[in-house]
Amino acid sequence: MNKKGRFGEFGGQYVPETVMNAVAELEEAYNKYKDDADFQRELEELYRDYANRPSMLYYAEKMTKDLGGAKVYIKREDLNHTGSHKINNVLGQILLAKKMGKKRIIAETGAGQHGVATATVCALFGLECCVYMGEEDTKRQSLNVYRMELLGAKVVPVKSGTATLKDAINEAMRDWCTNIETTFYCIGSVMGPYPYPEMVRDFQKIIGKEIRRQLMEKEGKLPDCVVACVGGGSNAMGAFYDFVNEPTVKLVGAEAAGRGINTADTAATLSCGSVGIFHGMKSMFLQDEYGQIAPVYSISAGLDYPGIGPEHANLWKTGRAEYVPVTDEEAVCAFEYLSRIEGIIPAIESAHAVAAAIKLAAKMDKEQVLVINLSGRGDKDVYSIARYRGHNVENS
Amino acid sequence: MNRIEKCFEELKAQNRKALITFITAGDPDMDTTEKTVLEMFDNGADIVELGVPFSDPIAEGVTIQKSSLRSLKNGTTLDKIFAAVDKIRSKTNKPLILMMYINTIFAYGTEKFFGVCKEKGIDGVIVPDMPYEERDEILPYAEKYGIININLVSPASKELIKTIAADSKGFLYCVSSNGVTGVRSEFSTNFDEFFGMIKVHASCPFCVGFGISSPEQAKRMSEYCDGVIVGSAVVRIMEEHGSAAPAEVGKFTKSLSAFKDTM
Numbered sequence: 267m268n269k270k271g272r273f274g275e276f277g278g279q280y281v282p283e284t285v286m287n288a289v290a291e292l293e294e295a296y297n298k299y300k301d302d303a304d305f306q307r308e309l310e311e312l313y314r315d316y317a318n319r320p321s322m323l324y325y326a327e328k329m330t331k332d333l334g335g336a337k338v339y340i341k342r343e344d345l346n347h348t349g350s351h352k353i354n355n356v357l358g359q360i361l362l363a364k365k366m367g368k369k370r371i372i373a374e375t376g377a378g379q380h381g382v383a384t385a386t387v388c389a390l391f392g393l394e395c396c397v398y399m400g401e402e403d404t405k406r407q408s409l410n411v412y413r414m415e416l417l418g419a420k421v422v423p424v425k426s427g428t429a430t431l432k433d434a435i436n437e438a439m440r441d442w443c444t445n446i447e448t449t450f451y452c453i454g455s456v457m458g459p460y461p462y463p464e465m466v467r468d469f470q471k472i473i474g475k476e477i478r479r480q481l482m483e484k485e486g487k488l489p490d491c492v493v494a495c496v497g498g499g500s501n502a503m504g505a506f507y508d509f510v511n512e513p514t515v516k517l518v519g520a521e522a523a524g525r526g527i528n529t530a531d532t533a534a535t536l537s538c539g540s541v542g543i544f545h546g547m548k549s550m551f552l553q554d555e556y557g558q559i560a561p562v563y564s565i566s567a568g569l570d571y572p573g574i575g576p577e578h579a580n581l582w583k584t585g586r587a588e589y590v591p592v593t594d595e596e597a598v599c600a601f602e603y604l605s606r607i608e609g610i611i612p613a614i615e616s617a618h619a620v621a622a623a624i625k626l627a628a629k630m631d632k633e634q635v636l637v638i639n640l641s642g643r644g645d646k647d648v649y650s651i652a653r654y655r656g657h658n659v660e661n662s
Numbered sequence: 663m664n665r666i667e668k669c670f671e672e673l674k675a676q677n678r679k680a681l682i683t684f685i686t687a688g689d690p691d692m693d694t695t696e697k698t699v700l701e702m703f704d705n706g707a708d709i710v711e712l713g714v715p716f717s718d719p720i721a722e723g724v725t726i727q728k729s730s731l732r733s734l735k736n737g738t739t740l741d742k743i744f745a746a747v748d749k750i751r752s753k754t755n756k757p758l759i760l761m762m763y764i765n766t767i768f769a770y771g772t773e774k775f776f777g778v779c780k781e782k783g784i785d786g787v788i789v790p791d792m793p794y795e796e797r798d799e800i801l802p803y804a805e806k807y808g809i810i811n812i813n814l815v816s817p818a819s820k821e822l823i824k825t826i827a828a829d830s831k832g833f834l835y836c837v838s839s840n841g842v843t844g845v846r847s848e849f850s851t852n853f854d855e856f857f858g859m860i861k862v863h864a865s866c867p868f869c870v871g872f873g874i875s876s877p878e879q880a881k882r883m884s885e886y887c888d889g890v891i892v893g894s895a896v897v898r899i900m901e902e903h904g905s906a907a908p909a910e911v912g913k914f915t916k917s918l919s920a921f922k923d924t925m
Contacts, residue, residue, distance in 0.1 A: 280764055282721050282794045283826070284816040284840050425729060427718060439720045444841035446818045543764045543791075543799075544718065557769025558717040558738050 268587035270534045271460020274583060276576035279459040281377045281546045282618075293461045295366050300468060305361065306401065312357045316390070317347045319354075321473075323637070328607050329627075336490065336630035338623065339637045340610070341477055343501065350613065350642030351501040352383035356452060358469030360387045363450035370394045370445065374438040375433035376403055376497065376616065377408025377568035379642055380454030385419035395419040395469060398438045400430035403567045410646055428561045431571045432498075435545055455498025456575035458544030463575050470504025477637055478508050485635055491516040491626060494639040495618040496589065497533070497569035499578040501641035506587060514589070519578065520622035522564035523591035531563035534591040535574045536582050542573075550575045565594040565654065568615040568642075597623040598654055601644060613642030614651065665757040665785045666832040667808055669708055670867045670888065672775035678852055679890030680833070681706055681880070681897050681919050682869060684761065685911070686713035686729040689736030690904045698900070701912035703756050707734025711788065711893070714743060714762035721790035723844025725894040727795040729901060744782050752782040759786040759812065762797065772800055776807040778782045786810035786832050793824045815860065816840055817851045836860060836887065844894045846873030857886040881921035892918055 271277045279289060299305040313319040313583055322345060326338040363371060371393050375381030381397040388395035397414055401423040404411050414421050425435040435458075442451045456463045456470070459503075474492075478493035492509060494502035509515040525531040527538055535550050537593040542551035544559060552560040552572040564570045581587035592600075598612060600621035605611045612620055616639075625636045630636060652659045663671075673680055683702045687695050699710050715730035715738055720731070729842050737756055760779070761793060767775050767789070773791060792799060804811045805851070813830045815823050816837035826835055837849045860868050871891030880890045899914055900907045 278795055278796055278799075279793065280791055280799075280817075281793060282790055283814045283822075284818045284837060286793045286795060287818050287820050287822060381742075432718065436718050436720045440723075440842045443721065446840050541768075543768050545720075546791075551763070553769065556732065557763075557765040557767075559765075614745065 271464065273580035275575045276547065276549050276579040277460055277463060278548050279546060280543050280548065282443055285446055285513045285660050288385065288442070288446050289459055291366070294338040295362060296461050297597055299362060299365060299500040305365070306325065309358055309361055313559065314355070317353045317357060319344065319472065321345055321476060322479070323484065325484065326608050332607060332623060333628045335632065336634040336636040338627050339481065339635060341473060341505065341637055341639045342471065343533035343609070343639060343641050344612065344616065344643035345657055348379070348383045348386050349645070350379040351470060351504060352380045352454060353386070354472060354504065355466050355500060356380070356471040357388045359452045359465070360391055360393065363393070363452070364391055366446065366450065368444060370396070370449045371452050372396045372438050372441050372449055373454060374398045374431065375454065376434070376570055377566065377613070378403070378407040378414070378646065379568060381414050381419070381421070382410055382417070384452050385402065385417035386418060389417045393533070395442070396588070397421050398424050398434040398441070400428070400434045401425050402583040403431065404431040406567050406650060408579040408648060409528065425545070431567070432559065433604065451471060455500040456577060457547060457573065463547065463577055467503045467507055469636045471492055471507040472638060473501065473504035474508030477505065477540045479485040481635065481637065487635065488512055488515055488548055489637045490514065490630065490634040491518060491636040493518045493520065493619050493623040493626065493636065493641065495520045495569060495615050495641060496574060496578060497522065497571045497615065498573070499575040501578055501639055503557050503575060505639040506581070510581070510586060517581070517588040518626065519587055520592045520618040522566055522569035522618055524563040524565070525594045526593055527591045533562040533564040533572065534568050536589040539593045540585060544573060547576045549579045550574050550582070565650070566614045566618065568613070569618065590616040590622050592621045598651055601626060601647070601651055610640070611644035613644050614647040615643045617644070664808060664810055664832065665755065667711065669757050670687035670833065673708065673816045678922050679884050680708040680869060681865070681922060682709040682871070682889055682891040683707045683767050684710060684711040684891065685712060685744045685896055685900055686715055686726060686733050687717060687746065688733035688736055689900055690732060691736055692738070692742060694905045694907060696746055696749055697908040698911050700753060701908045702915045703754050704816070705912045705915040706922060707915050708889070709757040711759045711761045711891070712743065714740060714760055714766055716763040716766055719763065723842040723894060725897050725901070726843050729897045737889060740766060744778055744913040747784060747829045757785045758783065759788060760784055761788045764789050764792045767800060773803045776809050779791040779809045780807040781792055784809060784810050788812045788814070788835060790814065817856050823859050824863045827860050827868070828865050830864065830866050833866055833889065834860065834864055835891065836848070836868050836870045838870050838874065838883070841872070843872055845875045847875060849873065853886050877917045878918050880918050884921045890921070
């Protein structure tokens, strides 16, 4: 068994032979630059001056009082440039692509947050950018499609399969196989073949490092619990990673349960899935008995994915992290709750983490601290939430 | 001896090259699949690849993607394909290969899968999303049951070509040009260089596939190697003619096989 890039039994490099050389080149480049002082300095400057890092750690006093349990802090990744944590990873990968001499960047996107971040950084670096997006998602997130085009990217609607995130990844992989010599595939989450899960996590782990430092300044202690939403799992991996070896810190991932884990309309991979091999990795997937990947559903285009990153699968299997399902209805209630109580409109993805945190914080002691990683802002979701609630607002 | 190895030995003795054809099993239905496989063998195919439809075939172009979808909509499963192979085996002793995605094998249970392959008379598997580097996922079980895992190389494999070619069995599947399956009007690969390197290192016969759709292309490409693989062009006939396709595929196979007689 190829033991490279494994997290326990999960991970690996299950991709067509055609892309193996590119994967090997990427691995070599990443290993060269990850400890390179100049590369890291350049990346830190971009994080600070372009992406607006460090993101704030905000004490949600009203929410804390209302819930009557743990002190709730919110890690404001929604305040980053482009409105989500996705920019952290994209800056890292595209800086790497530039060092590797690649001229063309491709990416997949679900909600559009990764696509927008990729289009943004390609504009900054003057690189050609092509974003694959499920046709269904281009309708749910039409504003983000226009945003990417405004930034100079080409957006390709993907009609195959369920026309959502997984199909966008399929199509990006097909493009990669075809244009392997010129093209860099900027994967948006901690998934795909090694080294992506590790590399994306490394570009996101700044979230957890900042949480540690900022909370130490404010409370003089580590958090008791860190909560994040999980689709592929990049914001959660970024928030968790610095605390994996701190046994007192409880790590909780919120999965999208859609209409419920007892229905077929769900995307809760760990609650309902089984081990499989897909999209370059051995991990947990929603699939039928013959290994056909299941059509999944969530109100959130960004969590609408039938798998999860291999490092999460291992954290789940070993019991180091806990993963809870959150339904559409719970997420929408949390979306409204955070908007009203703290004046922060979260992305519907991040609202899944808020919903899980509401339940957890209420049961914790007053001297304990819970941190919610608020991965993105909710402007993009206002129209679909209004529609979910039956309000008649114009999408213009 | 495995039927694939025996096939290439016989062809070599006759100084002929191999024609390998592909259809997706269960497109449009399993009866048509059985008939089409036999038609292909009767009209000059030496080996047939049966595609096991997968929900997300990332290495396929649009033609095979659509045929996989048609097949899945008709309720095709691996067990139903094995049942069809059983019937085909009662009528022919030529090599049969399953072309399938790694998750289909894994979900079935890797050891159980290769056990059933042996029982039903499958001779090899091609797994396009399992690179040589991850072969240990299936190889111990494939070898235990005498099923050949067909390796793939592409022009982008570069230096890896040497290692893979030197460690192959049955035949080496050479991808004509980087990309997914499907018809190509032209190839950008430097074939002399690509096949030159393969020839020096190959431990078994090597065949070319991806994008070969006409008798002329098949003849031209056969000059570089030991055989030619035609997939999407056959699948397009299945798409056009449905259950009336076997006879049409037979005619097409015959026209493709012309190159075998001009050696």
